[in-house]
Amino acid sequence: MDSSGVQSRVIVITSGKGGVGKTTTTSNLSVALARSGHRVVAVDADIGLRNLDVVMGLENRVVYNLIDVVEGSCKLSQALVRDKRVDNLFLLPAAQTRTKDAVSSGQMEELCSMLREEFEYILIDSPAGIESGFRNAVVGADEALVISTPEVPSVRDADRIIGLLESMEKAPIRLVVNRLRTSMVREGEMLDVNDVLDILAIDLIGVVPEDDSVVKSANRGEPLTLSDSSPAALAFQRIAARLAGDEVPFPKFDEENERGLLAGLRRLFGKKD
Amino acid sequence: MGFLKRFFSNGGSKSVAKERLQIVLIHDRADISPEMLDGLRRDIISVITRxxxxxxxxxxxxxxxxxxxxxxxxxxxxxxxxxxxxxxRDGEQL
Structure with a gap:
C-alpha cells in the first residue's frame, strides 16, 4: 500500500529474448499511467546495461542508482529521478558500472517493498535472458507483462519465460504482441495475434503495431505517450488503460477485416495499406 | 502469373512459422526438470499401486x-x- 492508502502493484516487463521492446514498453506505459494521474516509478533492473534512462530522456539527471540504494550509499529519494514533463513519474536508474551480481534477490524484494510505500505502480524493466538478472527483476513483482514480437525466436523465448513466471507464481501474466506488421500478416507472411495467443495460451493485454515513430522517440528521449498520437502511442495508451483496469476494446490490427474477395482484389491490384 | 499465385495462395511463411513453433515448443516443454520427473514418478507409482x-x-x-x-x-x-x-469416483482422492 502506498502512502495515500492505494494498493500498490509491482509489474515486471519481461521477454526472454532481447530487443523485442521491453524498455520501450516500460517507458511508454510509465508515462501513460502517470499522465492518467497515477503515481508511477519505472525501475531499470538491467544492472550493467542501463538504458531506460536514455529512452526516457532522463540520462543527464541520473546521480545515484539502484545499487546505491540497496547498498545504503544513498536514500531512495536521492536516487529517484523525477520526470519534469509529467507529474508523479519517477525513474530509478540501473547502475552502469556494476554487474548484475552486485544485487541479491533479497535486496530486490526489499527495494520493492520500499517502493510500495511511495508508489501506486512500480514498473520493472527486466534484462533479457533467464539468469540471475531476470530472477532479481521478477522476485519482488506481483504480476508480469511478457513482450513478444510475432517471430519464431521471440515467441519461443516468451514461452520459456511464461513457464518460469508461472513457477514463481506471478499472476496475472499477460502478453503484449509488439511490432506487428499488418501488411505482412495480410500477405500470410507473419504470425497474427491469434497464432501467437494459440501457442502461448495466456491473456492478451495489447497489440502494438510496427511504427517508425518508436525509433524517432527513442532518438529524442521522448516517450511516445507524452504527446504523440501515432499508432504505437495509441496502442501503449490502451495497454496502460487496461492495466489500470479499464475495459478497452481491441481494435482489429490483423487480417480479419481483410479476408475475402475484397482483400483478394486489393492484393491483385497491388494496393498497399 | 505471380499475381494469380498471390491471389489464390494462403500458404505464406506464416503457416511454416506456426508449425515450427508448435513442434519446437513440444520439445522445449517436454524438457522437464529432474525434480518434476521425480514428482511424476511418485504420482504414477501411487496410482498404479492401487x-x-x-x-x-x-x-x-x-x-x-x-x-x-x-x-x-x-x-x-x-x-x-x-x-x-x-x-x-470424481473428486475422490487417492
Whole structure:
C-alpha cells in the first residue's frame, strides 16, 4: 500500500529474448499511467546495461542508482529521478558500472517493498535472458507483462519465460504482441495475434503495431505517450488503460477485416495499406 | 502469373512459422526438470499401486522424442494385479 492508502502493484516487463521492446514498453506505459494521474516509478533492473534512462530522456539527471540504494550509499529519494514533463513519474536508474551480481534477490524484494510505500505502480524493466538478472527483476513483482514480437525466436523465448513466471507464481501474466506488421500478416507472411495467443495460451493485454515513430522517440528521449498520437502511442495508451483496469476494446490490427474477395482484389491490384 | 499465385495462395511463411513453433515448443516443454520427473514418478507409482503390485526399483520412464511429436514412455514391471479395485469416483482422492 502506498502512502495515500492505494494498493500498490509491482509489474515486471519481461521477454526472454532481447530487443523485442521491453524498455520501450516500460517507458511508454510509465508515462501513460502517470499522465492518467497515477503515481508511477519505472525501475531499470538491467544492472550493467542501463538504458531506460536514455529512452526516457532522463540520462543527464541520473546521480545515484539502484545499487546505491540497496547498498545504503544513498536514500531512495536521492536516487529517484523525477520526470519534469509529467507529474508523479519517477525513474530509478540501473547502475552502469556494476554487474548484475552486485544485487541479491533479497535486496530486490526489499527495494520493492520500499517502493510500495511511495508508489501506486512500480514498473520493472527486466534484462533479457533467464539468469540471475531476470530472477532479481521478477522476485519482488506481483504480476508480469511478457513482450513478444510475432517471430519464431521471440515467441519461443516468451514461452520459456511464461513457464518460469508461472513457477514463481506471478499472476496475472499477460502478453503484449509488439511490432506487428499488418501488411505482412495480410500477405500470410507473419504470425497474427491469434497464432501467437494459440501457442502461448495466456491473456492478451495489447497489440502494438510496427511504427517508425518508436525509433524517432527513442532518438529524442521522448516517450511516445507524452504527446504523440501515432499508432504505437495509441496502442501503449490502451495497454496502460487496461492495466489500470479499464475495459478497452481491441481494435482489429490483423487480417480479419481483410479476408475475402475484397482483400483478394486489393492484393491483385497491388494496393498497399 | 505471380499475381494469380498471390491471389489464390494462403500458404505464406506464416503457416511454416506456426508449425515450427508448435513442434519446437513440444520439445522445449517436454524438457522437464529432474525434480518434476521425480514428482511424476511418485504420482504414477501411487496410482498404479492401487491396482497392481509393481517392481518400483525397475521402473523406466522417459520422453521419446520423434521428429514431430513427443511421447512419454513408461515401462513398469508388474508383479501381481489386485482383485476387484473400484476406480476412483470424481473428486475422490487417492
Amino acid at each position: 491396482y497392481m503390485e509393481i517392481d518400483s526399483s525397475r521402473i523406466e520412464m522417459d520422453f521419446d522424442r520423434a521428429d514431430r511429436s513427443v511421447a512419454f514412455v513408461a515401462n513398469i514391471p508388474v508383479i501381481r494385479i489386485k482383485r476387484g479395485v473400484a476406480p476412483l
